[in-house]
Amino acid sequence: xxxxxxxxxxxxxxxxxxxxxxxxxxxxxxxxxxxxxxxxxxxxxxxxxxxxxxxxxxxxxxxxxxxxxxxxxxxxxxxxxxxxxxxxxxxxxxxxxxxxxxxxxxxxxxxxxxxxxxxxxxxxxxxxxxxxxxxxxxxxxxxxxxxxxxxxxxxxxxxxxxxxxxxxxxxxxxxxxxxxxxxxxxxxxxxxxxxxxxxxxxxxxxxxxxxxxxxxxxxxxxxxxxxxxxxxxxxxxxxxxxxxxxxxxxxxxxxxxxxxxxxxxxxxxxxxxxxxxxxxxxxxxxxxxxxxxxxxxxxxxxxxxxxxxxxxxxxxxxxxxxxxxxxxxxxxxxxxxxxxxxxxxxxxxxxxxxxxxxxxxxxxxxxxxxxxxxxxxxxxxxxxxxxxxxxxxxxxxxxxxxxxxxxxxxxxxxxxxxxxxxxxxxxxxxxxxxxxxxxxxxxxxxxxxxxxxxxxxxxxxxxxxxxxxxxxxxxxxxxxxxxxxxxxxxxxxxxxxxxxxxxxxxxxxxxxxxxxxxxxxxxxxxxxxxxxxxxxxxxxxxxxxxxxxxxxxxxxxxxxxxxxxxxxxxxxxxxxxxxxxxxxxxxxxxxxxxxxxxxxxxxxxxxxxxxxxxxxxxxxxxxxxxxx
Numbered sequence: 001x002x003x004x005x006x007x008x009x010x011x012x013x014x015x016x017x018x019x020x021x022x023x024x025x026x027x028x029x030x031x032x033x034x035x036x037x038x039x040x041x042x043x044x045x046x047x048x049x050x051x052x053x054x055x056x057x058x059x060x061x062x063x064x065x066x067x068x069x070x071x072x073x074x075x076x077x078x079x080x081x082x083x084x085x086x087x088x089x090x091x092x093x094x095x096x097x098x099x100x101x102x103x104x105x106x107x108x109x110x111x112x113x114x115x116x117x118x119x120x121x122x123x124x125x126x127x128x129x130x131x132x133x134x135x136x137x138x139x140x141x142x143x144x145x146x147x148x149x150x151x152x153x154x155x156x157x158x159x160x161x162x163x164x165x166x167x168x169x170x171x172x173x174x175x176x177x178x179x180x181x182x183x184x185x186x187x188x189x190x191x192x193x194x195x196x197x198x199x200x201x202x203x204x205x206x207x208x209x210x211x212x213x214x215x216x217x218x219x220x221x222x223x224x225x226x227x228x229x230x231x232x233x234x235x236x237x238x239x240x241x242x243x244x245x246x247x248x249x250x251x252x253x254x255x256x257x258x259x260x261x262x263x264x265x266x267x268x269x270x271x272x273x274x275x276x277x278x279x280x281x282x283x284x285x286x287x288x289x290x291x292x293x294x295x296x297x298x299x300x301x302x303x304x305x306x307x308x309x310x311x312x313x314x315x316x317x318x319x320x321x322x323x324x325x326x327x328x329x330x331x332x333x334x335x336x337x338x339x340x341x342x343x344x345x346x347x348x349x350x351x352x353x354x355x356x357x358x359x360x361x362x363x364x365x366x367x368x369x370x371x372x373x374x375x376x377x378x379x380x381x382x383x384x385x386x387x388x389x390x391x392x393x394x395x396x397x398x399x400x401x402x403x404x405x406x407x408x409x410x411x412x413x414x415x416x417x418x419x420x421x422x423x424x425x426x427x428x429x430x431x432x433x434x435x436x437x438x439x440x441x442x443x444x445x446x447x448x449x450x451x452x453x454x455x456x457x458x459x460x461x462x463x464x465x466x467x468x469x470x471x472x473x474x475x476x477x478x479x480x481x482x483x484x485x486x487x488x489x490x491x492x493x494x495x496x497x498x499x500x501x502x503x504x505x506x507x508x509x510x511x512x513x514x515x516x517x518x519x520x521x522x523x524x525x526x527x528x529x530x531x532x533x534x535x536x537x538x539x540x541x542x543x544x545x546x547x548x549x550x551x552x553x554x555x556x557x558x559x560x561x562x563x564x565x566x567x568x569x570x571x572x573x574x575x576x577x578x579x580x581x582x583x584x585x586x587x588x589x590x591x592x593x594x595x596x597x598x599x600x601x602x603x604x605x606x607x608x609x610x611x612x613x614x615x616x617x618x619x620x621x622x623x624x625x626x627x628x
Contacts (some may be wrong), residue, residue: 002064003028003051003494004076005165006127008136008211009156010043017170022049024164027338028078028494029053034064038074040134044156048129049165050076053497055364058261061098068106069095072131075109077102078161079124079146080501082256087119114139114208117221121256121507125161125203135212142222143370143505144192144205144482147490151200157211163340166200167625174626175199178581179452182443185614186435186455188344191483194453196341196621205482224478225463231514239530242516246509247534253506254280257366265290265362267354267500268318270306272377272528272535272544273368277503279314279538281366288317292358292365294350295322301552309543321357328353328553329562335617336624338495344614345484346553351492359496369485370504373476374513376521377528379548381469384432385522387422388468391431394422430456432472442611445586448576470518556609559616560595567591567612570619579622582615591615 003025007013018035029051037047050064065074081087084101087108094107101122108116109128114137117126123145128137138159140148150159151166158166166172175198184190192202203209206222236242254277258264266278268291282289291311295304304320311318331349339348358365372378387394397419415423421434433456440455457479465471486502493500503509513521516530523529535544559567569575571591576584594608 002053002076002078003161003165004049004064004078004125004127005158005160006046006048006076006136007156007158007169008040008044008046009153009158010045011155011170013037013045013047013170015047018047018049021160021165021168022051024168025051025160025162027497028161030497031058032063034076036065036074038129038131046129046136048074048076048127050078053363053499054262055080055499056259056261057098057100059098062100062102064102066102066106068110073106073109074129074131075102075105075126077105077124077126078148079122079126079141080257080499081105081120081122081124082259082506083119083121085259114210115221117208123502123505127159133212135210138203138209138211139221140203140205140207142206142507143224143477143486143510145486145490145502145505147487148203149195149200150203150209151197152216153199156214157216163195163197163200167340173199176581176622176626178447178449181581181618182440182447182452183455184342184344184618185443185446185611186439187479187484188610188614189484189487190341190343191457191479224474227511228474228514229464231511234515235517236512236515239520242520243530243533246512246516246530247537249506249509249512250276250503250534251280251284253503253509254366255284256506257501257503258284260364262363263290263361264364264366265292265358266316266366267291267358267368268293268307268311268316269368270303270308270310270544271368271548272532273371273504274307275310275368275539275544276371276531276535277366277368278310278316279535280503282314282316283538288315290358290361291316291318292354292361293318293320294354294357295320296552297322297324298552306543306546310539313539313543319357319361321353323350323353325554325557329558332558332563332620334495336621339487339491340621340625342614342618342621343487343491344617345488346555346613348488348492349553351488352495355493355496355498355500359498363497364499364501365493367489367500367502368504369489369500369502370481370510371528371531373473373481373485374504374510375528375531376469376473376518377531377548378476379527380434381472381522381527382525383434384468384472387425387432387434390422391425394425397423398426427456427458429458429460430454431460432468432475433457436607439607439611442590442608446582446590446615448581448583467518469522555613556599559609559612560598563616564595567595567616570616570623587615 005021022035031054032052035049048065064076067074081101084104087104091107117139124141125146125148126139158169160166177198180194192204208219210217268274268278293307296302328349463471463474489500520530573584573588576582599608
C-alpha cells in the first residue's frame with residue numbers, strides 16, 4: 001500500500017518539486033520514498049514518485065520507481081497484486097531480483113503489453129512509463145479500491161493517488177468545479193470521473209489511460225455492466241452448488257489476502273460480512289487472528305458486544321476500544337487533510353478510529369466491504385422492490401394530482417411523504433434512487449448560478465436490467481461503492497498507514513456473484529441470504545441475527561451544538577458572496593432555519609442535518625485548501 005504521483009511537462013520541474021508532491025502523501029507510505037525525473041523527446045520531462053508502506057519484501061529490492069533490467073520500463077504502484085506468485089511462475093524467464101509484486105507488473109507488461117492488467121487479481125493504481133513508445137499508462141483496479149487522479153495542463157499531465165500532490169504541482173490552477181456541488185450535497189461524495197476541480201479527473205474503475213504525444217486515450221479492460229450480463233448468462237445451477245462455489249472462492253480470496261510480511265488482522269463489527277471474513281481467516285490461520293472493534297457508550301449505536309461475542313466464539317485475539325462523542329468530534333478537524341476532496345459520509349469518523357486502533361498492533365487489516373452491494377444487503381433494496389410493485393399506482397396518482405395547471409404542486413404535496421415519493425418517481429433513468437424532492441430542491445436553490453449536474457445518476461437504462469432491485473445493486477457497485485465506501489476506507493486507513501484488504505471484492509468472487517441467481521441473494525425477504533448461510537457454517541445464527549446498524553454520528557447534535565458557530569460563519573452572507581459558489585440569501589436562511597428548528601421531520605422527508613453537514617464539510621475543505 002502506497003501513494004504514487006508524477007507528471008509530464010515542459011516546465012522546469014525540479015526533483016525538489018516532485019519530492020514536495022510526493023511528501024504530501026507521507027501518511028500513505030512512511031517507510032520509504034523514491035522520486036526520479038527522466039528526459040523525454042520534444043522538450044518534455046517525466047517524473048515518477050512513490051511513498052512506500054512496506055508489506056511484501058521489506059528490503060530495498062522493493063524500492064520504487066522500479067525499472068526493467070534494460071530500463072525500458074519504469075513503474076510506480078499503489079496496492080497489491082494478490083496472484084503475483086502465480087504470475088511469477090508463469091513469467092519464469094524474467095530475471096526477478098525481488099520477492100514483491102511490483103516487479104511482476106514489469107515482467108507482465110513486457111510479456112503482454114497494457115493488457116497485462118487482465119492477468120492481475122488485486123487492488124491497484126499503477127503508472128508505467130515505456131521509453132520505447134514514450135507513453136505513460138495508468139491502470140485502476142476493477143472496482144476502484146485504489147484511487148487515482150489525473151489532471152490535464154496546458155503543456156502536459158499530472159497524476160496522483162490523492163489530490164494533494166496535484167495541488168502541489170508548480171503552477172496548478174485550483175478552480176472549483178461548481179457544477180458538481182448539488183450532487184455532492186445530496187450524495188455526499190464526488191463520483192468518478194468528476195472531481196471538485198476543473199480539468200482534474202478520477203480514472204474510472206476498470207480503466208486504462210494512455211498519455212502519448214499530448215493526447216489522452218482511455219479504454220475499459222473490465223466493464224461492470226458487461227461482466228454482469230456475460231456472467232449472468234451462465235447461471236450456477238442449484239443453490240448448494242452456488243453456496244459451495246462461493247464459499248470456496250471466499251476461502252481462496254481470504255487466503256490470498258493473508259499473504260504479508262508484516263502483522264495482519266481483521267476489522268470485526270459483529271455483522272455478517274466482517275464476521276464471515278474473520279471466521280475464514282481464523283480457519284486458515286495457525287494462530288488467533290487479531291481482531292478490532294470500537295464501541296460507543298450509547299446503546300443504539302454500539303455493536304461492540306456483538307463483535308466480542310463473535311470473537312469469543314471464533315477464538316480470535318480481540319481488541320476493543322470504547323470512544324465517546326468528544327473523541328469522535330476531534331476527528332472532524334482532520335477530515336479535509338486526509339479526504340482532500342469534499343467528502344461527507346460521517347461514518348468516516350468511526351472508520352478512522354477503528355483504523356487507528358488496528359494500527360497499534362497490525363499493518364494490514366481485512367474488511368467485509370462489498371457484501372451489501374454484491375449480495376443485496378442494504379435496507380434500501382427492500383424499498384426498491386416495493387417501489388417497483390407500486391410504480392403503476394404511483395403513475396396513476398401522479399396523473400390525477402398533476403391534472404390541470406399547478407395540480408401537482410397543489411395536490412401531491414398534501415399526500416404522505418411515501419406516497420409522494422412513489423408518485424413523483426417518474427424519471428425512467430433514476431427509478432431506483434428516491435432522492436426526496438425537497439432535498440434536491442434545497443441543493444439546487446443553494447447554488448449561486450445555473451448549469452449543474454443532476455443530483456441523481458441519470459443512467460439506469462445503461463444497465464439493461466428490468467428488476468429494480470438488481471439494477472440498484474449495480475448502480476451502487478458503479479457509484480456508491482467506489483465513490484463513497486471504498487474512498488472512505490482508503491483514506492481512513494491510510495491516515496494511519498494501515499492497509500485495508502477486501503476479500504469480497506476479489507475479481508473471482510465479484511464475477512461469481514453475477515452467476516448466482518438473485519433469488520439466492522434475496523430469498524423470501526431475507527437479504528444477503530446465501531452469504532448469511534455461509535456465515536452460519538462458522539458462527540451460530542443467534543450471534544448474528546439482528547437489525548443492521550452501522551456506524552452512527554450525532555450530526556444534528558454537533559451542528560446545533562459545538563459546530564454551530566463555525567457553521568454560522570461558513571453560511572455568512574458576506575462570506576458566501578465573496579466565495580461565489582452558493583446563493584447567499586437562500587443558504588443563509590436554510591442554515592439559520594435548520595439551526596433554529598432542526599430537521600424537517602417525517603412530514604417533509606427532508607433531513608436538513610445531512611445537507612448542512614455536506615455543506616459544512618465542503619466549507620471545511622474550502623477553508624483548508626482554497627483560502628491559503
